[in-house]
Amino acid sequence: MQYKFTWNTKVxxxxxxxxxxxxxxxxxxxxxxxxxxxxxLLAGAIIYIIQLNNxxxxxxxxxxxxxxxxxxxxxxxxxxxxxxxxxxxxxxxxN
Numbered sequence: 001m002q003y004k005f006t007w008n009t010k011v012x013x014x015x016x017x018x019x020x021x022x023x024x025x026x027x028x029x030x031x032x033x034x035x036x037x038x039x040x041l042l043a044g045a046i047i048y049i050i051q052l053n054n055x056x057x058x059x060x061x062x063x064x065x066x067x068x069x070x071x072x073x074x075x076x077x078x079x080x081x082x083x084x085x086x087x088x089x090x091x092x093x094x095n
Contacts, residue, residue: 006054006090018044057091
């Protein structure tokens with residue numbers, strides 16, 4: 001549901017595929033497949049951080065709130081849900 005607020009659900013499926021493939025091919029811990037799996041997992045982490053930034057923007061917050069979402073996600077998600085933050089709209093769509 002969170003991806004509908006920040007991007008579209010295609011990004012969610014891309015993130016799932018990156019994480020699954022990265023975990024499947026990096027099993028033995030050596031060689032080129034291990035390096036590829038690390039790159040895929042890092043790409044997934046970067047996409048997730050961008051998604052948290054888009055979530056912060058969707059509720060009218062800035063980079064500080066994004067950092068809070070990265071390190072203390074359950075607490076800052078409750079702040080969004082139960083606090084006075086209002087949904088401003090998807091930051092990736094153009095009006």
